[in-house]
Amino acid sequence: MAERNVESVNKVREAVSQDLLGGRIDLLLGWEKGHYWWQSRPLFARSEADLEKLAWDSFCAVNLSRYLLEELKDHDKVGVLVKGCDARAFNRLLQDNMVRREQVILYGLPCPGMLDYNRLVEKAGGAPLEITEENGRVIIKVGSGEQEAQRDDLLLDKCKDCRYPDPAVYDQLLFSPQGEKEVTERFKTVEELEEMSAEERFGYWEKELSRCLRCYACRQACPFCSCRECFVEQENPRWQGRAYQPSENFMFHLVRAYHGTGRCIDCGECERSCPVDIPLQELNRKLIKDINELYGDYEAGLDPEQEPPLLTYRPDDPAAFSEK
Amino acid sequence: MSAALNETAGGWEPLIVSFCCNWCSYAGGDLAGTSRMSYPVNVKVIRVPCSGRMNPMFVLRAFQRGADGVLVAGCHPGDCHYTSGNYQSRRRLSAFKRLVEFAGFEPERFEVRWISSSEGDKFAEEMTSITEKIKALGPNRKMRDARWQSVTSKV
Numbered sequence: 001m002a003e004r005n006v007e008s009v010n011k012v013r014e015a016v017s018q019d020l021l022g023g024r025i026d027l028l029l030g031w032e033k034g035h036y037w038w039q040s041r042p043l044f045a046r047s048e049a050d051l052e053k054l055a056w057d058s059f060c061a062v063n064l065s066r067y068l069l070e071e072l073k074d075h076d077k078v079g080v081l082v083k084g085c086d087a088r089a090f091n092r093l094l095q096d097n098m099v100r101r102e103q104v105i106l107y108g109l110p111c112p113g114m115l116d117y118n119r120l121v122e123k124a125g126g127a128p129l130e131i132t133e134e135n136g137r138v139i140i141k142v143g144s145g146e147q148e149a150q151r152d153d154l155l156l157d158k159c160k161d162c163r164y165p166d167p168a169v170y171d172q173l174l175f176s177p178q179g180e181k182e183v184t185e186r187f188k189t190v191e192e193l194e195e196m197s198a199e200e201r202f203g204y205w206e207k208e209l210s211r212c213l214r215c216y217a218c219r220q221a222c223p224f225c226s227c228r229e230c231f232v233e234q235e236n237p238r239w240q241g242r243a244y245q246p247s248e249n250f251m252f253h254l255v256r257a258y259h260g261t262g263r264c265i266d267c268g269e270c271e272r273s274c275p276v277d278i279p280l281q282e283l284n285r286k287l288i289k290d291i292n293e294l295y296g297d298y299e300a301g302l303d304p305e306q307e308p309p310l311l312t313y314r315p316d317d318p319a320a321f322s323e324k
Numbered sequence: 325m326s327a328a329l330n331e332t333a334g335g336w337e338p339l340i341v342s343f344c345c346n347w348c349s350y351a352g353g354d355l356a357g358t359s360r361m362s363y364p365v366n367v368k369v370i371r372v373p374c375s376g377r378m379n380p381m382f383v384l385r386a387f388q389r390g391a392d393g394v395l396v397a398g399c400h401p402g403d404c405h406y407t408s409g410n411y412q413s414r415r416r417l418s419a420f421k422r423l424v425e426f427a428g429f430e431p432e433r434f435e436v437r438w439i440s441s442s443e444g445d446k447f448a449e450e451m452t453s454i455t456e457k458i459k460a461l462g463p464n465r466k467m468r469d470a471r472w473q474s475v476t477s478k479v
């Protein structure tokens with residue numbers, strides 16, 4: 001891959017190895033290459049040899065902060081590489097009292113956005129063999145030659161609409177900030193759905209949700225889903241039935257999304273984890289949009305000191321129903 | 325909720341489930357009763373300690389098990405027995421109402437109203453009004469659990 005990446009990986013490795021080898025942290029959460037070149041998966045580094053595997057490239061989409069929930073059970077102090085969304089996820093966990101700030105060292109990585117393999121395939125018109133990147137362009141190598149594309153056109157959905165690519169919280173910032181990004185299409189699909197009639201919308205969701213396997217990968221990936229006992233597994237009362245039918249699908253999806261009201265950091269990991277491409281972000285974003293409209297602008301995960309909208313109120317709040 | 329009125333031999337009658345807070349709206353219902361005001365038998369009242377006790381899952385469960393409409397009623401803002409329960413539920417239920425509408429429910433299917441213990445007349449009016457609106461809309465099939473339906477229709 002591009003030179004830029006070799007250089008920057010070395011820089012990241014340098015920054016973390018002192019702390020890991022010097023014993024300041026017991027574990028580093030980072031990324032390493034997966035089975036394919038277009039996959040970067042979480043790396044749990046405990047030694048110098050582990051750090052050799054470190055990757056920081058255009059496929060490090062996995063949100064690492066979520067792993068703190070497990071890893072802090074066995075480690076006193078953990079280092080985490082945080083992009084914009086990983087950092088907001090960390091703040092989410094902090095606000096939910098799931099982690100303590102002093103248990104963690106955060107290495108901030110301003111994020112250029114991660115690439116979507118499916119978009120590479122689409123652009124290349126076949127399975128890409130490798131890519132090189134320079135100046136905002138991506139050269140995709142395929143069997144028959146090369147294709148060139150704008151990097152921005154190849155981003156994952158979650159990155160296309162990402163407003164805060166720079167970490168909101170860190171101990172060290174490893175590269176220069178990207179700056180706040182202007183996003184224009186964040187609520188586009190939500191608005192399109194709002195335009196539909198109730199019948200059409202129901203039909204849309206019934207169809208989309210019908211694919212749900214109830215594997216709960218979306219929940220496992222989510223930084224706000226840190227409940228010790230999730231409602232889907234609660235036995236008494238048994239809120240969530242196991243049957244494969246629309247009623248149960250709606251129950252899961254409405255409740256999961258609702259639990260994120262004012263808490264969802266819009267990292268898109270739920271949707272990215274879903275094996276059957278259910279547009280979960282549209283449910284999450286509907287709630288973000290409405291809460292902002294009704295109770296003032298709020299971006300979950302940006303500032304842990306700011307009270308989440310459902311944990312507070314004002315006596316003169318508006319309502320979405322008649323108060324006469 | 326076991327006596328589903330929905331589809332009896334005599335035609336369809338809506339089932340409305342109304343969650344009423346103990347201190348205001350439920351007392352408002354009592355007043356309506358003792359003042360001999362009438363409201364439709366379609367409404368089944370479930371008493372909750374406070375509108376702040378409402379878990380949105382209660383609403384979805386009601387729809388699953390046969391409700392054609394759901395109404396949550398609580399004390400007027402400022403009058404909650406627990407001071408802030410209804411301020412909290414105003415935010416939560418507003419977000420939730422918009423979410424269920426986004427999922428494809430008609431806005432009339434889920435409503436929230438503030439009814440005080442002295443508003444027996446308002447209680448009767450609101451119950452009548454939601455029943456009429458739901459009658460006009462027709463039966464709700466969204467989120468209806470077919471397995472449960474087959475049990476209730478025999479009742």
Ligand code: SF4
Pocket residue numbers: 218221222223224225260263264265266267268269270271284
């Ligand atoms: S619901 Fe999805 S987008 Fe929101 S915080 Fe959870 S994983 Fe991220």
Ligand code: SF4
Pocket residue numbers: 219224225226227229230231232255256259260
């Ligand atoms: S879906 Fe709700 S109950 Fe389950 S883990 Fe997420 S927030 Fe907790």
Ligand code: SF4
Pocket residue numbers: 211212213214215216217218219270273274275276277278280
């Ligand atoms: S990841 Fe997708 S299929 Fe699995 S439970 Fe979530 S929405 Fe359903």
Ligand code: FES
Pocket residue numbers: 345346347348349373374375376398399403404405406407409410
């Ligand atoms: S006691 Fe009636 S709303 Fe709280």
